[in-house]
Amino acid sequence: MPLIDDDGNLLGVINVIDALVVVLLLVVVAAGIGLVISVNSDGEPAAGAGPNGDPETRYVTLELRSQPDYVADRLDENETAAIAGTDDNITLTDVFVTAPTVNETQTVRVRAAVEGLTDDDTHDRNHFRVGGDPLRIGDGLRLDLGWHATNVTVTDLSTEGETLAIERTTTVVDVELDNVDPNVADELAENMTETVRGETIATIESVEREPATVIIESDDGNIYEREHPRNERVTLTVELRTTEHERETGTRFRGERLGAGTTIALDLDTTTVSGTVTDIE
Template sequence: MKESLGIIDDEGNLFGVINIIDALVVVFIIAVLVAGASLVLTGDGESSSAPTTGTTNVTLDLGTQPEYITSQISIGDSYSPSENADLTITDIYFTPQDESTRAVVRAELSAPSSGETIQYSGAPPRYGRQLEVLTETYSTKGTIRDVGGGSELTTTETKVVVRANLSETDARRLSEGQPIRVQGREVATIESVTTYGTNNPDKKTVFLGLTLQSVTNGGQQAFGETRIRPGASLSLPTGAGLVKGEITRVGAMTQRGQPATRDVKLQLSNVSPLLANSISPGMTESFGGETIARISAVQRENATIVTKGENGDIYEQAHPINQDVTFTANLSVRETDTGVTFKGQTLQQGRVVILDLGTVTIKATVVSGYQ
């Protein structure tokens, strides 16, 4: 009977075939190959799980900028604050702000993804975070006002009425259809102009109907830094220079109410004969071909004065010189749900109105005809 072979025979061969030392060398080589393959496979796994690049859009408020900066800002400008982060300007919005220009841009951020956001230059793009924009021609920074959405800023045509006090010369430089531009971009249009005289013949009160190119800021429409609401101040570079006014109405381009005319009885009390005789029928307050008021009838009589006698009695008598003037004027008014207005003010008995009649400016008291 043949004797079975052991694992290692007397000569040191494995299964009587391979020398044990050679077998160990083969095992070592196989282990090295397996380890190398493991490293290669592990490396492939790591590269496949490397962070992916994501993009998001933000609105950056650059604040007021000098002309030499705004003239350089262009769509397509880009900046890379780090190796794996990029910022590219995709839209631009300019508005006037006093003597300067306010710049707001839309920008696309590209950076490694992290959950539902990206890590742009080490942190997510959060509201209020400041980002730098450095190019070959300019350097600036802006505050994030909005995150997400499309690549363009959403602008809205917003109608407003603005009241401003101007010199007569500047008031005459304003006209309907006049565009308002900043850095060559149209940001507003003058749709209507209504001009009234004041107690200063060199000054005018002007109501401007405007269409503004506004954007949404914090859930409200804004024109630059101005939240569009009644009472807000607004600055506009026009053909008359920088016009500073106050928003009186939003959502319309005319004053409140329907236009109409009213014959209103007005009175001047205890005035000099020179002033009394300067008022006559046919006189008008007009501006730019539009008549605001026309006097149709005038009555004069000696003014009444009250004196006190030696015994303490009160006496009423005619003034020897001064006169009372009562006259009727056809006024261009607006009829509203709450009453009739003239030059933006409600007409009431006893209210003082100002008429610039060209040769004379008067302050007259409303007597009747205002309802």
């Protein structure tokens, strides 16, 4: 049997023109499926489209939220952590720890160098991809440090080494401790320090003591201020290791905003005290 007969049918069954139309339709459908697979609704290469882009190092800020003090104390700069679900690692470049809370947890924020790929989607938006997925502010990751695993949140992304643009500063403040037992006041002296992770973050420069005052009401309803018969008011002049953030106003101590009226705790050599900041030099 000839391939095309006298009536123009392919193998005597299908018209040649009809066959060409079917082939053309199959090609168009296949191309459309390929486009849907390679690009998602946001104009980004979809999962499974394959790795692409230019290698780049970004510096991210990661919020670890509350961590036990034994975890915060062990975190070190230059430590490497694996990103769960990927073959990628990050390297910690800076570690910032806030003051311990009443339940002995500390808020930890780290900066880290991350290796990834950058590419542009169909809308010319640049994406930084780690493990094949875009990494954005607000994303959650799980880090495996080997000795500890924890969930973190991306709070900043930068191409510069100083992700947070944090400047380490020194701030001298007056801290007033009111109604202090004399035995506690006796423990406070110049040059006492608080040390966190091997770094001195607070040093007492001077100690001033005076009788504490109490407010009493007389039988006729008048209000009087009188000296406390025993307790004292202690004013500490303290040098603090503080930080300033280019995107935030004010000075921070242990990650918390520092200002007149702020209550801070000092874990000193032999005692722990809490007082109110009354003056910032």
